Amino acid sequence: MSLQPEPTGLDGLTELEALAMDHALGGGSRAERKAAELRLLSDPEFRAAVERWQAMLAPLDDVTPGVAPPPSVWAAIAAEVEPKQRRPQPAVSGGWWNSVGLWRGLAFAGPVLAAVAVAVLVQPGAVAPGVPATVAGGPALVATLADAAGKPLIAAAYDPASGQVRFAPVAASDQATGGKVPELWVIEGKNPPRSLGVIDIAAGRSQAIPRDRLAGLKAGAILAISIEPTGGSPTGAPTGPVIATGKLSAA
Amino acid sequence: MNRPNQPFTSGATELAALLVRVADGDAAAFQTFYDRTSAKLFGVILRILVERQESEDVLQEVYLSVWRKAATFDAAKASPITWAATIARNRAIDRLRARPPRAHVPVEAAFDLADDGPSADAGLIHDQDARRIAKALETLEPRHAAAIRACYYDGVTYDELAVREQVPVGTLKSWVRRGLIRLRLSLEGSQA
Secondary structure, rough: OOEEEEEEEOOOOOOHHHHHHHHEEEOHHHHHHHHHEEEEHHOOHHHHHHHHHHHHHHHHHHHOOOOOOOHHHHHHHHHEEEEEEEOOOOOHHHHHHHHHHOOOHHHOOOOOOOOOOOOOOOOOOOOOOOOOOOOOOOOOOOEEOOOOOOOOOEEEEOOOOOEEEEEOOOOHHHHHOOOEEEEEEEOOOOOOEEEEEEOOOOOOOOOEEOHHHHHHOOOOOOOEEEEOOOOOOOOOOOOEEEEEEEEOOOO | OOOOOOOHHHHHHHHHHHHHHHHHHOOHHHHHHHHHHHHHHHHHHHHHOOOOHHHHHHHHHHHHHHHHHHHHOOOOOHHHHHHHHHHHHHHHHHHHOOOOOOOOOOHHHHHHHHOOOOOOOOHOOOOOOHHHHHHHHHHHOOOHHHHHHHHHHHOOOOHHHHHHOOHHHHHHHHHHHHHHHHHHHHHHHHOO
């Protein structure tokens, strides 16, 4: 997949509009679709264009005959669905997680984006077009990281095939300057938070996190981002305010 | 039907109200939403994937997505069924793309597009919007319309279509894009 904008083949048609059509229609390759899905998260103009084309094409579905699925499908869905809590809560109780200091100082959150839709999102470009991807080590994982009030701030996606984590879109990260950097943590079960390293959460930037740290990352684990001194937490545990947390689930 | 642009307003409103409750964690509302929409979504998925077990798996994933993402549904942008069907199509296409490459497309398939006649379904269309888009498709260059149908309904890639049609993929993309723009103009015209 080339990063160069390719000619759209039509005069006056912008690349954005052409790619929006392609995505709404669905004719792109796997890599192209992944790239578009990522762009959907971080580019509202692109998202709006895709939605316009989708709305236009949607009546085509009218001629597709409905087919009643077997009851086993609902049974499987119902088994995975539990009534949600009305207010998102910090997923881990006790200890550092609930300390007042951690939840204070959401300054970093700044001008956040109103809502973050978690899309099915894996690392684009990791797979050459036409080459079948071998997703080693399980499904792609996604999480919406929300602040203490439950407001979504950041979408994170982890692609086991490439061993990378991506974030989009993001609160203004310039507020992390002044000797402070965001650090990513994972909490698995009752274990103490484990650092995945200092990160750059500029939109769409991928994080190459050492594979050994990501090994075994599973749905249900909690991702958290705290603000730490440059270079990362000096103690190996979060020391600064936690700005966002979210649970990983299969994409 | 005297509201050509929003023929199913009452049904859509009901489904949208259900989604609001689903976003709140209401499992009963979720089941009702499933009962009203699952046949349609399964049809969309099955048309793309054909293989039944795989389609059932995708349908399950789609509804788990609906459950998790109900709060992101925006009635100003799409009807609930369009929103859900779009998730279903995208999931089905992604699943199709993740399949190992199939055996080479037989030469006969080169004629598939020409055979995929436009009016086969016409008599079954009740919805005003669906009739309009079907009519608009018929005004396109037949190969352009056929390419759009093949992508949308069957999840065929531009690359596969280009091989079938024996044209460069750039040409194929131009057909599709030209067709879609024409389609939009035509729909805007018929709306006025």
